[in-house]
Amino acid sequence: MGCARVYMCMYMDVAFILCMSLVELRGLEIPRRNLKWDSPSGKAGVGNNRQFSAPRRDHHFNSPASSTRSMYAFSDAPVTRSAKPTMPPQSPNGTYALSVRQFGAKGDAKADDTEAFQKTLDEAYRLGSLVVIVPPGQYILRGNLTVPTGCTLQGTYSYVPSHIMRTDLPTENRPTDGSVLLAYGGRHVDNGCLVTLNELATIRGFTIYYPEQVADKTPVPYPWSVCLTGINTAVTDLECLNCWNAIKAIKAHRHYIARVQGQPINTGVFVDEIHDIGRIEDVHFNPWFSDNRNFTNWQMVHGQAFVFGCTDWQYVFNTFAFAYAVGYRFVETEAGACNGNFLGIGADQTANASIMVDNVKRHGLRITNGEFTAFRKSLFGKEIANPTQVWIKASNTGDVRISNSAFWGPSNQIAMIGGNGTIGFTGCTFVEWDADTMDNAAIYVIGAAGNLIVEGCDFAKTKTPVSHFTLDDTLARAIIIGNTFATPLRIFGHAHNTQVGLNADNSSHSTTDNNDNTVYL
Known part of the structure; x- marks a missing residue:
């Protein structure tokens, strides 16, 4: 019985469509009731059996062949007022x-x-x-x-x-x-x-x-x-x-x-x-x-290309910024913090940080296919004390995952990590760091109480001395696995639970902190 009702409804719909098609073919009009339209006073009103025909297309537009810049051509004649709104011409769309x-x-x-x-x-x-x-x-x-x-x-x-x-x-x-x-x-x-x-x-x-x-x-x-x-x-x-x-x-x-x-x-x-x-x-x-440096100094000291406060499920695709203090900054406002998906983003000649995270939501950020450079000596502005590619501040509590991204340029660190969130690098390329030749590690953890995961990354710097990790004993867990190093692996410090393994460098004598909390696979 139920199926019969469904088929009957379908037949009725088809019959209605056929009737409407015949009406259009014969040029008939069907009154339409309760159409909303502007009343002469300008306020929205409700029509009573009012019929409206489409305005004539008597206003001409430039074709692409006649103009490469202007999309439309308009008369400069002033608009004449009338008791009823007069509809203007239609555009091509x-x-x-x-x-x-x-x-x-x-x-x-x-x-x-x-x-x-x-x-x-x-x-x-x-x-x-x-x-x-x-x-x-x-x-x-x-x-x-x-x-x-x-x-x-x-x-x-x-x-x-x-x-x-x-x-x-x-x-x-x-x-x-x-x-x-x-x-x-x-x-x-x-x-x-x-x-x-x-x-x-x-x-x-x-x-x-x-x-x-x-x-x-x-x-x-x-x-x-x-x-x-x-x-x-x-x-x-x-x-x-x-x-x-x-x-x-x-x-x-x-x-x-x-x-x-x-x-x-x-x-x-x-x-x-x-x-x-x-x-x-x-x-x-x-x-x-x-x-001009008199102008760009401000950008290099104070400028921020992209700043994200409270935004839920933000999607960012194919963006780029050149010569700023910070390329991408994530802050917590009164409304909250950010989570989102960032694909194909880039920042060049950043004087302070390519990515700066004050705080993000617990489920955090996903950054993929990025390209970043932070410069110790820039042609565009004043020197900043400590240029870093990724700066995770002590206030952060959320998850930040960066994958398949490249970092180069004469910065001091690839990442400086604080806070108690989980920070991960997967399949990334690290070309340059330690611009001041102070034996700074590529990834430097200070006062962080969260987790660090670095897997499948390429540490390509060859100029010695090269340090790769400085860990802090406040860090809960660190996993360093499946990476390649152009020089002997050097890790200083340790987390409460550190696991290191399946890494490949150019020497069998890596330097690591010898402690009971580090497991080598």
């Missing part, structure tokens, strides 16, 4: 769009376009969360913008732009092509936001440039370039050329940050209070605006 030029934006690098931008965004929201198009131009923003719920602020770039303005190049290389936001507001103020994204909002296709930031002097603070404040917000195809702080995501659950480049000076990306999976991919920070 079926979404509706307004142009900031229709609301008075000039894009001439002279007039302040802040008000025109916000008017366009507000009207886009009133009409039903539309796309706001910004044609090619240099748009001055002396105030700040809010992208309303569901709206998109769209520049001309369909891929992340890049402008190289190093001090050895002519000033004509400043960004003048495509959609450029010239940020003047908030100089000397390091809080607030230039562009704030409400939930479901997106910004994409721009260069953000700070004309008053001087390339050969100490950089000046400005507000964050973009702040993500709601669920499912997105930043794509964006160049933060010389911003103080680039992107901040707070309570932006399921955020998406992709294809971002530039030279953030103080902080590149900061994520906190995220309780559903956020994604960051294809982000590249490099000193394209300035490589």
